Amino acid sequence: MTPQDQALYDTVSASFTACFGHAPEFVARAPGRVNLIGEHTDYNDGFVLPCAIGPATMVAVSKRDDDIVDVVAADFGGARDRFNLQTPLERNSRQPWADYVRGMISALQNEGYALSGAQIAIAGNLPKGAGLSSSASLEVALGKAMLALAGTDIDNTRLAQIAQMAECDFVGTKCGIMDQLISAQGKEGHALLIDCRSLELTDAPVPDDVAIMIVHSGVTRGLVDGHYNERRRQCEAAAAAVGVSALRDADLDMLAAAGLDATTTKRARHVITENQRTLDAADALARSDLAALGELMVQSHASMRDDFEITVPPIDELVVLLQEAIGFNGGARMTGGGFGGACVAIMAATQVAEVRSAIEAAYITPDGKTPLIMIERPGPGVAII
Known part of the structure; x- marks a missing residue:
């Protein structure tokens, strides 16, 4: 234990x-x-x-x-x-x-x-x-x-x-x-x-020399306030209009031909492109290609910000700071359902101390505190202990 x-x-x-x-x-x-x-x-x-x-x-x-x-x-x-x-x-x-x-x-x-x-x-x-x-x-x-x-x-x-x-x-x-x-x-x-x-x-092995950093923005989030369920309804409406059971089965050409309103189109575009990014990220992780993985994380955050519209300004600020500190050998994005919460960053383990110092020096939570920073390795699931 x-x-x-x-x-x-x-x-x-x-x-x-x-x-x-x-x-x-x-x-x-x-x-x-x-x-x-x-x-x-x-x-x-x-x-x-x-x-x-x-x-x-x-x-x-x-x-x-x-x-x-x-x-x-x-x-x-x-x-x-x-x-x-x-x-x-x-x-x-x-x-x-x-x-x-x-x-x-x-x-x-x-x-x-x-x-x-x-x-x-x-x-x-x-x-x-x-x-x-x-x-x-x-x-x-x-x-x-x-x-x-x-x-x-x-x-x-x-x-x-x-x-x-x-x-x-x-x-x-x-x-x-x-x-x-x-x-x-x-x-x-x-x-x-x-x-x-x-x-x-x-399985997607995370090499020992790769670090996962989680930084809490200090913006507490809650999902039963309507935003999360609203996004789900928008996705279901898009799938129905495109003619598929779920957006997993849609592509961008099908979306363009559906003639949806601008908001619903953006929501669906995020999901369609995010699915491909996730498959590509698993492949990049398997190859220990942190540069490719980092670029996919940057694209993911931009899509959440601009198409799915679930980020908030402190989160966007924190992602920019993380990306600047990490450079091109890794990346950062918001993680979770949105409207606050944490950012996740992936980097070489040798960068952790430098990135931590940069974030602690540059980011203050909305209530004026130093952010909570966690360094994690993937662990096991549920068990009786």
């Missing part, structure tokens, strides 16, 4: 014991993720290139002898939620974090899994609002833990699909499969090229 994981394990175990008076039966860990390239392509049946990272969510559980689920959230001052498995679950308007718990348990029940009442403690060390999938890691870890209590094991891809249902149908963010799938299926030392239609996973 890494020191980071040990500290989180100690936190969630202590929270559980303080609340329930005994040690948990199981602790599940599921990682956050950073997407190297391929934004808003997953719900268009396209391609993405994420990797699991070190920060994670841990869920400690023990079985109760009734149908009550009693939850404590260590990261929210020991906030509590309590509900009955035999009662139809509704959203908790007072505690939004609880919706992810309720949603995952509801999704498991809807898929026919028999769950017992449980005592649950949750803790995570993913920065909130950074676009690194803290919600997906919570859903996947909770699902793994609750199924372990029930003595049931399922394929991790199936677990990810159920977690996606929880977020789409209960929480209300009409997300694609990427976040949950990489949290469930992450692989040490590898990004994964995910075909979001077939769910085929192709």
Whole structure:
């Protein structure tokens, strides 16, 4: 166990014991993720290139002898939620974090899994609002833990699909499969090229001499405020007008012939070009061609900014600063759903100290602080620890 994981394990175990008076039966860990390239392509049946990272969510559980689920959230001052498995679950308007718990348990029940009442403690060390999938890691870890209590094991891809249902149908963010799938299926030392239609996973090794830097812009993002779902509706409208089931099947000639309005055309153009960039990026990574990969990341960010219109000025500023510091041997782009969050940069490991210093000297978050900078290597997916 890494020191980071040990500290989180100690936190969630202590929270559980303080609340329930005994040690948990199981602790599940599921990682956050950073997407190297391929934004808003997953719900268009396209391609993405994420990797699991070190920060994670841990869920400690023990079985109760009734149908009550009693939850404590260590990261929210020991906030509590309590509900009955035999009662139809509704959203908790007072505690939004609880919706992810309720949603995952509801999704498991809807898929026919028999769950017992449980005592649950949750803790995570993913920065909130950074676009690194803290919600997906919570859903996947909770699902793994609750199924372990029930003595049931399922394929991790199936677990990810159920977690996606929880977020789409209960929480209300009409997300694609990427976040949950990489949290469930992450692989040490590898990004994964995910075909979001077939769910085929192709290993994309990240060489040891390549560094992944994540910089939080300090602009906290949230996706249930309408922007994310609006982009999805625009993509679905474009696919219908072009005459395909999803934009993954469209090309730029088909788009030009469809006669769509300017906004819908831009949205579709981003997805079509981003899919090709993602395939090209996986190839560049396999060849350790950081120059080609960097150029694709630059193009990706420009497309998110100009065609999909999901960046914000501090993010654009940060990407420019990162690109200037890195030079031509790597690249930077916004990562995640947009409207704030983090940027991801790829560079030679030997550049990390220089790039970090440049960003700390030149970028201040909107609230006047030095930005959070994380250096990551691809890590494993969900597990009982």
